[in-house]
Amino acid sequence: MLASLSADDAEWAAAERPLAALRAVSTAQVRAAVRACAELGVPVVPRGAGTGLSGGANATEGCLVLDLSRMDRVLEIDAENLVAVVQPGVVNDDLKKAVAEHGLWYPPDPASAPWSTIGGNVATNAGGLCCLKYGVTRDYVLGLKAVVGGPAGEYGTAVRLGRRTTKGVSGYDLASLFVGSEGTLGVVTEVTLRLRPARRDVPHTVVGAFDSLVAAGEAVALCTRRGLAPAALELLDRACLEAVEEWKHLGLEPEAAALLLARLDAPGQAGTEEAEAVARAFAESGARWAERSTDAVEAEALFEARRLAYPALERLGPVLTEDVCVPRSAVPAMLARTEETGRRHGVRIATIAHAGDGNLHPLLITPPGDEAARRAAQAAFEELLAQAVALGGTVTGEHGVGLLKRGGMRAELGPEVCAMQEAVKRTLDPLGLFNPGKVVGAPGS
């Protein structure tokens, strides 16, 4: 039991032995646990569903694992104000379903949405497919309740950060500071979220097959230049297509170098026109073929294939997941460097990308039990982080720093900004109680 709560889905991130685990059911329990841990000097490692990909929820030696997955109630859906208040253990898709009954929509849609929790989404500032048009988790967090220590009072104090209104600038934006902080500043026990009205029309899907990654990258750039605003613009390279096809036989055209999938949701006729414009942009960029799917079942199958890519690749061996994000115009260059890096290190790399956002997930696959291959993959992993930074990008678009990207983050931000980050951590968590070693911790610590 303890072992299953000691790690998230990150390959090769170190998980140590917890002292105990607590499945909290209330803020009061979290408060009492944090207070007791502070007295005993026991670190607190919060976790949700454990679907993280950076080791952010991995146990540290002698810690209390604070499992929040049972705090899974939607406390309020306020349709008048387009607001929902939820506990951190609510699963993303469950929230979507609950608000849909009120004609509302919670947009952030990480690929883990069927399993991952809002608390985990907040911890990593999760993105997904439709953040291209609709923003990431931080754009939907109005306020938080968090159990903290330090300047607010003794460890175990509960505070409300942020607000419930659509606008507000009353003091520093501590709610945004907590979003993406991976449990290192306190334990989030309630989240106030902004909602949108549900979309009226079924979105359009456009698919294009390309003979080269560069041509696919150019199609993405052309869409941007023409002011087209897809709700999603996803890329799967040949290695992904082959893995899905081997497994599911969907007839996906695995001989293409890359598939682009676009989803367009402008209302009414404007949506049709936008879909046609995207199909044209694909064709003009040299697509083997590009078409607007007029069949909702077929369109859903295409996005299903995208969702299947990760599990399809996991069948082939442990997968080390990159999450770099580069300026959109650098997508072709990053794709080229990824191919070259894989070749040079002898590592099989398949790439899924939120191409419209410049957010690429090169997936490094290693044969199980092959230590040399594992070392090669880790070398390639670090090199890809450095390449993203060199292209003006970041080491993590939406998965978080956790344990695996601490070195990359330091290289990206530089010593001055890292010193600011560490100072903020020390100030808000002077005992170093909350998820120690993650995000701002020294690599290898």
Added chain:
Amino acid sequence: MLASLSADDAEWAAAERPLAALRAVSTAQVRAAVRACAELGVPVVPRGAGTGLSGGANATEGCLVLDLSRMDRVLEIDAENLVAVVQPGVVNDDLKKAVAEHGLWYPPDPASAPWSTIGGNVATNAGGLCCLKYGVTRDYVLGLKAVVGGPAGEYGTAVRLGRRTTKGVSGYDLASLFVGSEGTLGVVTEVTLRLRPARRDVPHTVVGAFDSLVAAGEAVALCTRRGLAPAALELLDRACLEAVEEWKHLGLEPEAAALLLARLDAPGQAGTEEAEAVARAFAESGARWAERSTDAVEAEALFEARRLAYPALERLGPVLTEDVCVPRSAVPAMLARTEETGRRHGVRIATIAHAGDGNLHPLLITPPGDEAARRAAQAAFEELLAQAVALGGTVTGEHGVGLLKRGGMRAELGPEVCAMQEAVKRTLDPLGLFNPGKVVGAPGS
């Protein structure tokens, strides 16, 4: 000269005597000035155009006023990546014009856009009309260059916070922390902004006249319930209409208790349908009349009247500007309490509101030179802050805390969260050099 640089547009916020002013032209100058001020113990008060309404740019005794209005270059417009990089002194409307030449759009549109600078907009997290649909300044700030002190190194160190990519979660979101911090954490000398493609269609305008503020508030609620998403939804009460009409004779229907102005920009036929749906919602909520303006000149005149409201009221005497924001559903209650408060204190209050956001600007007008009226207005001002908080709102939606809302902010956030705010300030500015006394300073200090 020094006197003109010692205060912003906030009525009755205390401005003290600066030691000197510097019109900086480069980050290097700002760095040198901050370094020298740290050595000499001279506080640094940054300012842009001085259009602030909370006293955030007011001089403190013996400070250096650091005027950034000459750092007014648009450094880069990157159409491939929908990004602009600007100096802080660029005027909001000038940026809009510059990016429009590339088919791009920078949405945040505070009423001060013809004069206010991006640096000031960042300092207060400025909103405006179209943030209802398109978000506030923070939603457009990807990254910042700032001159800081403390953990990053000696005072005068320049750091880059945030990023240039659309997504990123590499460490705590210090860029968002600086947005809305009113120059209290460092001096922003460069801003990297997200842009959008320009809108293709001319937006539709719908206007409705109401016999009561409550009916107007219900019309706003009905639009929300029906999932309508105006790009702007503004309210002017009778006192505003009268003041504009007395001055400009626009034929505005000053006998109505309130006018609602909506702007709809869904593309193509969807925009027409949305405009008609809003007009219907107005009518069903009891509007005396409601219609979709089919005449672009007339529509522009209506929004011009909204922009004229503030100067029209200033003709009548000093104006003390509220900026409360409440949950949308509380707009009718807040309007009713505003009227009642004005009556009870004998203060003339006119209200402009970003009604769709719940962001209300009750404007308290006092006859010039009347000390008793001034005291009554200040009492009413503080009472309205408390009422907004009691309704689940905030004391400032988009103008910032500055000097005038420090007491209100403390009441809103409570001592624990204020202690966190102060700890963050002490950590990032241990000398208390940057704009001391603003935001987190004790009221009356």
